[in-house]
Amino acid sequence: MSQPIPLSVNGKAVTVEADPDTLLVTFLREHLRLTGTHVGCDTASCGACTVLIGGRAAKSCNVLLGQVSGEAITTIEGITPADGSLHPMQAAFKACHGLQCGFCTPGMIMSAIDLLTHHAHATREEVRAGLEGNLCRCTGYHNIVSAVMRAAQAMQAAGGGS
Amino acid sequence: MTQLAYHRPVSAAEAARLAAGDPEAKLLAGGQSIVPSLKLGLLAPSALIDLAGIPELRGIRLQGRTLTVGAMTTHAAVAASPEVRSSIPALARLAEGIGDRQVRNRGTAGGSLANSDPAADYPAAALALGAVLRTTRRPIPADAFFKGLFETALEPGELLTAMEFPVPDRAAYVKLPQPASRFALVGVFLAQTGGAVRVAVTGAAPCVFRVREMEEALARRFAPESLAGIGLAADGLSSDIHGSAAYRAHLIPVLARQAVAQALG
Numbered sequence: 478m479s480q481p482i483p484l485s486v487n488g489k490a491v492t493v494e495a496d497p498d499t500l501l502v503t504f505l506r507e508h509l510r511l512t513g514t515h516v517g518c519d520t521a522s523c524g525a526c527t528v529l530i531g532g533r534a535a536k537s538c539n540v541l542l543g544q545v546s547g548e549a550i551t552t553i554e555g556i557t558p559a560d561g562s563l564h565p566m567q568a569a570f571k572a573c574h575g576l577q578c579g580f581c582t583p584g585m586i587m588s589a590i591d592l593l594t595h596h597a598h599a600t601r602e603e604v605r606a607g608l609e610g611n612l613c614r615c616t617g618y619h620n621i622v623s624a625v626m627r628a629a630q631a632m633q634a635a636g637g638g639s
Numbered sequence: 640m641t642q643l644a645y646h647r648p649v650s651a652a653e654a655a656r657l658a659a660g661d662p663e664a665k666l667l668a669g670g671q672s673i674v675p676s677l678k679l680g681l682l683a684p685s686a687l688i689d690l691a692g693i694p695e696l697r698g699i700r701l702q703g704r705t706l707t708v709g710a711m712t713t714h715a716a717v718a719a720s721p722e723v724r725s726s727i728p729a730l731a732r733l734a735e736g737i738g739d740r741q742v743r744n745r746g747t748a749g750g751s752l753a754n755s756d757p758a759a760d761y762p763a764a765a766l767a768l769g770a771v772l773r774t775t776r777r778p779i780p781a782d783a784f785f786k787g788l789f790e791t792a793l794e795p796g797e798l799l800t801a802m803e804f805p806v807p808d809r810a811a812y813v814k815l816p817q818p819a820s821r822f823a824l825v826g827v828f829l830a831q832t833g834g835a836v837r838v839a840v841t842g843a844a845p846c847v848f849r850v851r852e853m854e855e856a857l858a859r860r861f862a863p864e865s866l867a868g869i870g871l872a873a874d875g876l877s878s879d880i881h882g883s884a885a886y887r888a889h890l891i892p893v894l895a896r897q898a899v900a901q902a903l904g
């Protein structure tokens with residue numbers, strides 16, 4: 478049953494007429510055409526669909542649109558600065574080659590941003606454990622962990638994180 | 640997905656009223672178990688009653704020797720809470736070990752308890768700590784709350800609002816996580832308060848349970864060696880692709896000894 482749901486996506490306020498039991502990932506990809514958020518397993522296992530809800534990582538295939546009424550959603554499209562440059566996390570993934578096929582990368586980056594936001598001084602081991610909700614079937618994770626460590630330095634230098 | 644009614648009440652009383660008026664409705668907390676069940680068609684409720692807009696259900700408060708956790712408090716909030724970490728660090732560690740970052744950001748303590756998944760972590764904490772579960776109608780002692788597989792003492796239209804955990808002298812939780820889901824293949828929570836010890840086991844049977852023989856032995860002397868010779872029969876324990884009943888029976892004393900050592904450490 479369609480009803481108005483107010484929320485903000487990537488800093489823009491929107492009120493949508495939609496079924497509250499629409500999956501958040503379906504809403505982002507099919508209604509807003511924000512296809513950077515990927516659907517991997519569709520069973521809340523792989524984390525490819527990770528977005529930020531109120532600044533905290535969540536699997537958007539496992540959240541209903543009604544649940545995020547009034548919330549601020551950030552997708553991979555929303556983290557790049559207005560000048561089109563890369564977010565420090567994206568730049569670090571590029572520099573460290575923290576991807577191969579790239580399918581898991583948007584979710585990995587959103588999770589890693591949450592991780593560093595709440596744990597700016599994480600060790601390599603803590604980063605590895607902290608990304609347990611995101612699966613990558615290509616890399617073996619080594620370069621992903623290196624990328625997050627590099628991003629941590631860049632984000633601290635830029636005054637981000639806490 | 641199916642088209643179903645979606646309610647977003649702003650008070651616990653309103654949520655309970657909505658639930659009482661529609662026995663086929665489901666209360667929606669963090670949704671980390673309900674949403675997958677809806678997607679798989681394992682659940683087909685007439686309506687969802689989303690509890691996310693009810694501020695009174697959230698929050699953590701430490702008053703004297705009682706830690707109160709609102710039902711809609713997320714695992715991430717419990718794990719990070721200075722009140723929880725200072726009063727019952729074992730509970731903070733338990734919350735930190737649930738699922739993964741994304742699950743902990745959405746999943747709630749009350750949702751876990753009301754769902755009573757046989758492999759969930761929180762039921763072991765509630766039972767071992769002797770928590771009191773507050774609802775819109777009454778306080779329910781943990782000993783009377785867990786009834787069976789996904790079954791609790793909650794009645795239709797009754798809403799879990801908060802959990803009161805008595806602060807123990809010592810406590811620890813040790814689980815062997817199922818490696819993919821991080822649910823407990825077996826988990827043992829034990830707590831010592833004064834001369835009394837409570838030991839609760841999750842993951843091993845259709846419902847969380849206490850092990851009185853271990854409790855009595857640990858009450859006499861709180862040391863890993865006290866558990867020597869205490870074995871559990873595999874009869875009635877769970878058996879699945881992750882582990883046989885005999886394996887689970889074997890794990891219980893192993894994890895219990897580790898938990899005693901951790902509580903002493």
